[in-house]
Amino acid sequence: MEKDRQETLKIGLVGYGRMGRLVKETIEKTSGVECAGIVSPEYNSELGQIGGKLDVIIDFSHPSNLDMIVSYAEKNHTPVVFATTGYSAEQIKEIEQLSQTVPVVYTANFSLGITVFQQVLRQITPVLRDVFDIEIIEKHHKMKLDSPSGTAKMLLQAVEEGREYEKKYGREGFGKRGDEIGIHSVRGGTIAGEHTVLFAGEDEILEITHQAHSRQIFATGAVQAAKFAAGQNPDLYDMNDVLFKKEVTE
Incomplete structure (x- = not known):
C-alpha cells in the first residue's frame, strides 16, 4: 500500500x-x-x-x-x-x-540530464552504428575510486541495446580498429562528472556531452x-x- x-x-x-x-x-x-x-x-x-x-x-x-x-x-x-x-x-x-x-x-x-541522455542514445544509435565508430569518454575528480564510472557503463548499455560490441578500456599498442567501443577514463582535480559519447563517421563527428557542474x-x-x-x-x-x-x- x-x-x-x-x-x-x-x-x-x-x-x-x-x-x-x-x-x-x-x-x-x-x-x-x-x-x-x-x-x-x-x-x-x-x-x-x-x-x-x-x-x-x-x-x-x-x-x-x-x-x-x-x-x-x-x-x-x-x-x-x-x-x-x-x-x-x-x-x-x-x-x-x-x-x-x-x-x-x-x-x-x-541526474535528469543523464536519464534523457540514455533515451537519446537508444534512439540514435541504431541509425548511426553501421557507419559511425563509437567511443565513450568520462571524466571525474581524482578521489573517485571506480573506473570506468557507473554512468559510463549505463551509457554503454544504452548504446549496446540490440548489438554487443567488443569493449576496449583505454588503448595502447598496435592494431586496426575492430567492431568495438572504446571506453576511456580521466581522473583529476575536482571534476564533478563529465560524460561524452562520440560518433565518428566519414567526414563528420557527432558528440553528445553531459557535464555535472555540481x-x-x-x-x-x-x-x-x-x-x-x-x-x-x-x-x-x-x-x-x-x-x-x-x-x-x-
Missing part, C-alpha cells in the same frame, strides 16, 4: 563523505523528509543502531556495505535507494534479488528517489521510473 504522503519520511543515510554530507543537507532543506540517522565511522556502524523505524535507506557509501544494507532492508521491509557505484556482478544480483522483497531504486547516476544534482535526485520508493511495491526501479512516475501496481 502507498505510504501516506503527509507523513514525514525517516531516512537512514549510509555514507557520510562528500556526497553523504550533501544528501543530508538536501534532506534538511526538503519538506516531508528527515534524516533519522547516519551509518559511517563517526556515527553508527550499522543501520540497526539507528533508533526507530526507517522508512527509506539512501546509500552513498561503498560496495562493502551492501550485505549490511540488504540484511536490514529484508528484515525490516525497508525501501532502498542505491547510489553507490563499483558493485561486482554478484553484488548487482543481490540488489536485484532484494528488489523482489522491497522497493529498490538503483542507478549509477541520479554534485547537488545527484543529491537532489537521490532524495527525490527516496520519496518515490516509499510509495512503491517491491520491484527494481531506476530514475526513468522516478522522473516519469511509473504507477504503483497492486
